[in-house]
Amino acid sequence: MTGDIVIADDDAIMRQLLQYKLQTAGYAVTAFENGMDCWEHASENPPPDLFVLDVMMPGLDGVRLLRRIKSTDRLASTPVVMLTSRGNEDDVIEGLESGAAEYVTKPFSPNELLTRIQRVLD
Amino acid sequence: MSVFDVPLWLVYWLGLFLAVALLCSGGATLVVAARDQRRHDREEAVRPGVRGQLVERLFSPDPSWRSWVDGLSTTERRVAREEVDAAVRNLRGDDRRGVQDAGEALGLVEEARATVQRGPSSSPVELFRVSHFRLLEALSWLVLLERPVDDALLERAAGESPDHRAAAARVLHATDHPEAAALGTRILLGDGDESLTTFGLDTLYRLNRADPTPLLTYGARAHDDWRASLTIQVLRVVGKAMPSAGDAPLGWVFDAADHEAPEVRAAVPVALADHGWHPTVREAFPVDDLATDPDPTVRRSTGEMLAAWGDETAVSRLEAMTRTEPDGRTRLALADLLADHRGPEWDAPASVDDVWRWVWADRRLLAREADAERSGVGP
Numbered sequence: 091m092t093g094d095i096v097i098a099d100d101d102a103i104m105r106q107l108l109q110y111k112l113q114t115a116g117y118a119v120t121a122f123e124n125g126m127d128c129w130e131h132a133s134e135n136p137p138p139d140l141f142v143l144d145v146m147m148p149g150l151d152g153v154r155l156l157r158r159i160k161s162t163d164r165l166a167s168t169p170v171v172m173l174t175s176r177g178n179e180d181d182v183i184e185g186l187e188s189g190a191a192e193y194v195t196k197p198f199s200p201n202e203l204l205t206r207i208q209r210v211l212d
Numbered sequence: 213m214s215v216f217d218v219p220l221w222l223v224y225w226l227g228l229f230l231a232v233a234l235l236c237s238g239g240a241t242l243v244v245a246a247r248d249q250r251r252h253d254r255e256e257a258v259r260p261g262v263r264g265q266l267v268e269r270l271f272s273p274d275p276s277w278r279s280w281v282d283g284l285s286t287t288e289r290r291v292a293r294e295e296v297d298a299a300v301r302n303l304r305g306d307d308r309r310g311v312q313d314a315g316e317a318l319g320l321v322e323e324a325r326a327t328v329q330r331g332p333s334s335s336p337v338e339l340f341r342v343s344h345f346r347l348l349e350a351l352s353w354l355v356l357l358e359r360p361v362d363d364a365l366l367e368r369a370a371g372e373s374p375d376h377r378a379a380a381a382r383v384l385h386a387t388d389h390p391e392a393a394a395l396g397t398r399i400l401l402g403d404g405d406e407s408l409t410t411f412g413l414d415t416l417y418r419l420n421r422a423d424p425t426p427l428l429t430y431g432a433r434a435h436d437d438w439r440a441s442l443t444i445q446v447l448r449v450v451g452k453a454m455p456s457a458g459d460a461p462l463g464w465v466f467d468a469a470d471h472e473a474p475e476v477r478a479a480v481p482v483a484l485a486d487h488g489w490h491p492t493v494r495e496a497f498p499v500d501d502l503a504t505d506p507d508p509t510v511r512r513s514t515g516e517m518l519a520a521w522g523d524e525t526a527v528s529r530l531e532a533m534t535r536t537e538p539d540g541r542t543r544l545a546l547a548d549l550l551a552d553h554r555g556p557e558w559d560a561p562a563s564v565d566d567v568w569r570w571v572w573a574d575r576r577l578l579a580r581e582a583d584a585e586r587s588g589v590g591p
Contacts, residue, residue, distance in 0.1 A: 103263055103298045107307075110267045199305035 093139035093211055097121040098128035098155065099173065100147045104196075108142065111200040112207070125150030129158060137168045140211060142203075145174040145181045153184050160189040169210045173198070254287045262291045266299070270310045277317035293318055300356045312357045321359045324350035328361055332371040344373065351379035360387040363395060370399045377403070378412030385418050393419045393426040401430060401446070404437040408445050416446070421453040425460045432461040440473040447476070451483030466497050474507035481510075481517035488521030503533050508542040515542075519549035527553045535561055547571045 095117045099105045102123070109119045120138070122128040125147045132138070141159065143152040150158075152172055159165045169191035174181045182193050191210045194203050262284070269275040284292060296315045303311060315321065327350035347369060354361055361383060370380035381396035389395065396419040400412055408416060420427040431446060438446070450465060469480045481502055487493050502514040511533065518530040527550070534550050537543040547567040550558075560568035 101298060101302065103267070103295050104302050106263055107267050107270070107299065107303075110271060114271065196302045197304040197308065199303065200307055201305065 092116055092118075094118045094120070095140050095142060095207070096128060096132065096138040097142045098123075098125055098147060098152065099142075099144040100124055101144070104144075107200060108203070111204060115204055117207075124148060125152065125155040129155055132159065132165060133162075137165050139168070140207060141168060141170045142207070143170060143172055145172055145185065153181065153188060156185060156188050156190055171203070171207060171210060173203075251287075255291050258285075258288050259291050259295075262288050263295050266292060266295050266311075266314060270299075270307060270314070275310060275313070277314045280314075281317045281319075289318060293320065296320070297356070312359075315353070315357045316359065320353050321357055324353040324357075324359075325361055325365075328354070328365055328369045331365075331368050332373065332376060344375070348375055348379055351376065351383055354383045355379070355386040358386050358388075360389065363389075363391075367395075367399060370402075372403065374403075374406050374409050374412055378409050378415050381412070381415045381419065385415060393423070394430075397426050397430050401434060401438070401442070404434060404442060405439055407439070407441040413445050413449070417449045417452060420449060424450060424453040427453075428460040428462060428465070432464045435464050435468070440471070440476050443468060443471065443476050444479045447479040447483040451486065462492055462496070469498050469502050474505070474510055477502065477505060477507065478510045478513040481513040485517040485520040488517075488523070488526060499529060503529065508539040511537065511539075512542050512545050515546040515549050519552060522553065534564055536563075540567075543567050544570065551575065 095112055097105060097108055097112075097119060099108065099121070100123050105121045105123065109121045112119045120131065122131065125143070126149050128141075128143070129150060132141075141156075143155055145152040147155075152174075156170050156172065159168065159170060166189075170189065171192040171194060172181075172185045172190045173194050173196060174185070175196050182195075185193060192206050194206060265280065269277065269280055281289065281292070292314070296311055296318065300308060300311045300315065327346055332344070332347055351369065366380045366383060370377040377399050381399045384392040384396040384399075397416065400408060400416050400419075416427070427446065427449060431450075435443060435446070447465065447468065465480065465483065468476055471477050471480075484493055484497060499514065499518070502510055505511055505514070515530055515533055518526040518533070530546065530550050531554070534543060534546040537546055543564065544567045547564055548571050551568075551571045556572045558568070
């Protein structure tokens with residue numbers, strides 16, 4: 091499997107865990123600890139194949155970042171997978187309405203996330 | 213002797229004492245702050261390495277957690293515990309089990325069990341007692357790492373604090389204890405004199421949602437000793453987790469409709485709103501008593517329950533309640549509930565005519581606003 095994936099998650103261990111899991115599956119991963127850094131990277135670089143965004147992040151949160159991505163022509167077609175805490179159904183609805191391709195709720199299994207990412211990229 | 217007659221030497225020594233005490237306390241604060249900062253710096257320096265090792269081993273076929281932990285310094289172990297704490301809350305499946313094993317290798321389970329064993333008040337000397345937060349932390353670790361603990365110890369640890377009781381019951385739930393529902397319910401509700409914490413209420417629900425027989429059985433025995441707020445909480449759980457069949461004792465729930473506190477009486481129909489299909493509820497529940505309750509909030513809850521049941525018998529009862537409701541606000545609320553079942557063509561009697569017209573005028577306005585929003589024309 092190949093592809094460029096951009097991750098934004100403020101939780102360091104989860105960021106590293108996702109990065110490791112996706113890299114060992116063959117993806118090139120760039121990870122950010124907040125939405126603003128992720129947005130700056132996305133604005134200045136070629137679009138990745140997929141974004142993985144945590145909903146709860148300080149500053150620019152995942153849903154607002156998703157909206158920015160979807161309203162930017164050259165990024166709009168890039169699929170976005172959102173991560174959120176269990177029970178936040180409003181986040182799920184808001185994210186799906188804003189154009190998220192998939193939603194994964196925490197706690198989650200990295201294997202399940204990988205499968206969903208592969209399905210989105212296929 | 214006035215205050216101005218205090219000997220000068222006493223003022224001098226008092227001033228000196230205060231100055232020394234101030235210097236000592238300031239110095240001690242600086243020393244502690246510097247020590248904490250050094251400790252923090254040391255932890256942050258090793259954190260990326262420890263986190264990387266944890267992640268790498270988590271996905272390796274043979275993580276050998278014990279040998280990993282043996283090779284860690286004291287600072288690295290402290291950091292590893294924090295990283296395990298963060299990871300175990302966000303993972304499930306095999307990876308979660310891997311992190312739990314890492315936590316066990318770090319000694320977290322052993323330490324938590326020892327803390328639970330010491331209990332909240334095992335020592336007559338205050339200094340040696342386990343603090344409230346240490347015990348909670350220990351119980352939380354046992355929940356997160358899903359490691360069981362002896363029932364008797366757990367019951368003792370639950371003690372008199374609602375927080376401890378909730379945490380102890382959660383350990384039973386998280387570790388899939390075979391008697392989790394019965395034992396956990398007893399631990400949570402054993403006191404009866406204090407309301408459950410939010411976490412305790414959630415735990416009571418989780419323990420009983422699949423089959424609330426343990427909760428109903430315990431309630432039948434103990435509900436007389438519960439304070440009103442606890443009874444309301446239990447009724448809320450009963451309402452969300454009703455048995456689909458069986459002979460679980462529901463009588464005490466119906467009896468609560470006769471409770472002296474109107475809040476409890478109002479909570480009974482709320483609890484039964486989703487269970488109008490249950491034959492025992494339909495046959496034995498004293499709807500008429502609540503429909504004529506002196507408290508308007510109880511009558512309103514009863515109307516909500518009847519509207520939720522929604523069959524012709526229930527709606528006819530709701531219709532009769534609306535006709536005879538003496539309180540204006542409650543009459544309006546009941547008419548609004550009735551409007552979901554009887555269209556605008558319902559022949560409203562004179563006693564309800566004003567609220568019935570109001571309800572339908574309000575509904576037409578809301579429909580127009582919704583249409584305008586759908587068609588993109590704002591108000």
